[in-house]
Amino acid sequence: MKEITLFEKPLPVTPVVPLSGDYGDNHFYIKRDDMLPFSFGGNKVRKAAEFYREIKNSDTDVVMTYGSNSSNHCRIIANMAASMGLACHVISPEENRERLYNTAFVEQLGAVIETCPVTKVAETIENRKAAYRREGKHPYFIIGGGHGRPGTESYVKAYREICAYEKENGIYFDYIFHASGTGATQAGLVCGQLLNGDRDRQIVGISIAREQGRGRTVVKDSIREYLGERFAELYREDALLFTDEYRFDGYGNYSGEVLSLIDRVMEREGIPLDTTYVGKAFYGMCAFLKEHDIKDKNVLFIHTGGTPLYFDLLLKTGRR
Ligand SMILES: *Cc1c(COP(=O)(O)O)cnc(C)c1O
Numbered sequence: 391m392k393e394i395t396l397f398e399k400p401l402p403v404t405p406v407v408p409l410s411g412d413y414g415d416n417h418f419y420i421k422r423d424d425m426l427p428f429s430f431g432g433n434k435v436r437k438a439a440e441f442y443r444e445i446k447n448s449d450t451d452v453v454m455t456y457g458s459n460s461s462n463h464c465r466i467i468a469n470m471a472a473s474m475g476l477a478c479h480v481i482s483p484e485e486n487r488e489r490l491y492n493t494a495f496v497e498q499l500g501a502v503i504e505t506c507p508v509t510k511v512a513e514t515i516e517n518r519k520a521a522y523r524r525e526g527k528h529p530y531f532i533i534g535g536g537h538g539r540p541g542t543e544s545y546v547k548a549y550r551e552i553c554a555y556e557k558e559n560g561i562y563f564d565y566i567f568h569a570s571g572t573g574a575t576q577a578g579l580v581c582g583q584l585l586n587g588d589r590d591r592q593i594v595g596i597s598i599a600r601e602q603g604r605g606r607t608v609v610k611d612s613i614r615e616y617l618g619e620r621f622a623e624l625y626r627e628d629a630l631l632f633t634d635e636y637r638f639d640g641y642g643n644y645s646g647e648v649l650s651l652i653d654r655v656m657e658r659e660g661i662p663l664d665t666t667y668v669g670k671a672f673y674g675m676c677a678f679l680k681e682h683d684i685k686d687k688n689v690l691f692i693h694t695g696g697t698p699l700y701f702d703l704l705l706k707t708g709r710r
Pocket residue numbers: 432433434462463535569570571572573574575576667668694695696
């Protein structure tokens with residue numbers, strides 16, 4: 391198994407940039423996790439760096455994971471496996487097989503893509519793991535989206551980066567917004583906050599797919615898993631704000647308003663946002679602040695990546 395030098399040390403700190411445009415009556419900053427220097431960046435790089443350590447300390451010879459064709463997670467895991475000289479096996483729902491840049495790139499990296507109906511995912515994963523074991527192989531399975539303790543840990547670290555930035559620059563972010571999917575990013579940020587004892591800042595996860603009930607439960611479960619014995623002492627319900635108000639009824643859906651905001655941010659800031667994750671969340675952030683009449687606050691948006699999806703969007707016809 392080969393080493394990835396970048397992942398052997400703490401990841402470089404990502405830049406925080408103030409925005410130039412007018413997105414409402416607050417002061418906006420973006421933390422550019424999309425610029426993490428591996429496989430076009432994004433929050434899945436932070437997570438991968440944690441999974442990397444676990445894989446390196448094991449006898450893994452095939453990295454397995456689950457994700458859709460638009461999955462940034464699958465791209466980065468396939469890239470990590472290829473870099474380490476390991477085989478990669480991606481299980482993907484057969485619905486929605488539009489070929490996107492992420493799909494092409496996963497193929498290019500030599501990963502095996504196995505499709506199955508979305509209802510048969512769990513079964514397909516178990517069967518495939520068992521088949522590898524029968525061949526004498528050692529599969530390492532990463533839950534879709536990089537969920538699990540290592541994924542949470544990666545955003546506890548990101549939270550510490552944010553605190554260090556604040557100290558260095560004499561600023562305090564009253565709000566932190568981000569796109570929330572499987573919930574690992576949010577769980578990590580909230581754990582970071584709880585462990586740090588910060589009370590007056592609100593972290594807001596904008597759901598990109600899940601409904602409030604399930605979304606919250608999953609984030610809370612991850613927080614409980616991460617904090618372990620300290621959960622009872624540290625956890626506060628009001629530290630976990632997960633809203634499904636801007637999910638447009640599900641994964642991948644968006645509105646014309648999201649699209650025009652994406653165009654505006656690209657033109658004014660030179661920052662690409664996609665429609666599935668960050669563009670939708672950025673829109674949700676602006677709407678949330680407006681609806682709650684929040685003004686004159688320092689607001690940090692975490693750009694969790696998805697750059698290849700921006701290019702898919704750009705090529706879609708009839709955009710202007
Ligand atoms: C996966 C992903 C998310 C969601 O992160 P979770 O930790 O699963 O909640 C947000 N933005 C982008 C670009 C992603 O790829």
